[in-house]
Amino acid sequence: MLWRHHHPDITVDDPRYRQVALLYAFILIMALYFGVIGTLNLVLFGDEAIALFDFAGFACTLGIYAYTRRTAQFRRASWAAVLTLIGVLAGFTWLARGASYSLLWITVLPPIAFFLLGVRAGSWVTGLFFTFVMVFLAVVEPNWHQVHLSQGALLNFAEVMTAHWFLFRHYEISRTEAYQQLKESAAIDRLTGLWNRMRLDEALADTLALARRTGRGTAVLLADVDHFKQINDVHGHLMGDDVLREIARILQRGIRHTDRVGRWGGEEFLVLCPDTDAEGARILAEKVRAAVAAGDYPAGVAVTVSVGVAAARGDLDADQFLQIADRQLYRAKAGGRDCVMVEQSDGATVKP
Incomplete structure (x- = not known):
C-alpha cells in the first residue's frame, strides 16, 4: 500500500x-x-x-x-x-x-x-x-x-x-x-488469565514514557517460581499448571489497583508498578513473596518465589529496565531463593 x-x-x-x-x-x-x-x-x-x-x-x-x-x-x-x-x-x-x-x-x-x-x-x-x-x-x-x-x-x-x-x-x-x-x-495468557508478554511489553513502554514526562518513579517486580521443574517432575505438569493458576490469583489479589500483572513466560510473572519508588516496590514484593509462600496449593505442595525488583524514574528504556530486574532476580536465586532483591536505576541496591 x-x-x-x-x-x-x-x-x-x-x-x-x-x-x-x-x-x-x-x-x-x-x-x-x-x-x-x-x-x-x-x-x-x-x-x-x-x-x-x-x-x-x-x-x-x-x-x-x-x-x-x-x-x-x-x-x-x-x-x-x-x-x-x-x-x-x-x-x-x-x-x-x-x-x-x-x-x-x-x-x-x-x-x-x-x-x-x-x-x-x-x-x-x-x-x-x-x-x-x-x-x-x-x-x-x-x-x-x-x-x-x-x-x-x-x-x-x-x-x-x-x-x-x-x-x-x-x-x-x-x-x-x-x-x-x-x-x-x-493479550491474555490462556493458562492464568493474566496479561501475556506482548501486552506487558506495551504497558511497560507506555508506563516508562509517562514516567519520563512526569519524573515519577516506576518499578517492576520479576518473580520466578522456585524449583518449578521439580514440581513438574514430581507431581506432573497438570499440578504445575494448577500452581501457576494459584499464583496468578494470589498476585491479582495482592497488588494495588494501579498495578498490572502478567505472565512473563514459563514460571515467571511480572508486576508493573507505576508511580512507585524502590522502597515502595520492595514492600510490595515482600508482600507478594509472603502471600505466595502462604498459598493453598494442591497435595500440600510447598511453593515459593524469588523476586527481582528494578526501580527508575523513566531514565531507562524497557530493555535496560528489565535487565536490572533480571539481574536482581538472579541475585535472589543465588542468595538462597524465597527472597527479594532490589536495585535502582542508578545502580544502588536496597537492603531487604
Missing part, C-alpha cells in the same frame, strides 16, 4: 492500521469518482453546475490527501472527507432535483460515515443528514417541475434511509465489539 511509505510507524499490529488504510482508499476513490463524474457531467451532459460541485469535491479530496500525508491527523482527515462528501451530495440533490434516480446517491453516506467516524459520530452525522434530506424533500420537492415524487416514493425513501442507518450502525457495533474481543484475547 502506497500510504505506508508516508506512515512507516503504522504497522499491521497498530490499531489505527485498518482505519488509515480505509481512509486513504476512500480518499483516492473519491478523487477518482469526482474527477471522472465531473468530466462526464461537463462533456456529455453539459451540466456545468453539477460538474462544478464534482470538481470542488475533487479539489477538496486532493487537499485532504496532502494534509493527511503531511500531518498524519487521521481523525481530522476523516471528518473532512465525510463533510466533503456530504457537501457534494447536498449540492447534487439540490441541482439534480430528483432526476435520473439521483437520490440513490444519498445511500452511500452511511457505510463511509460509520467506517471512518465510528459508531457514535457516524450515527449522529448520518441521522442528521438523512433528517435534513427528508425535510428538504418535503419542503422543496413540490416546487420541482421536472420530477414529482409521490407520497409513497418519499415514504419508501425514508424507510430505506432508516434501514441503512440501523443496519450499518449494527454492523459497526458488532465489528467494533468483535475487534475488541479479539484484541483482548490476544
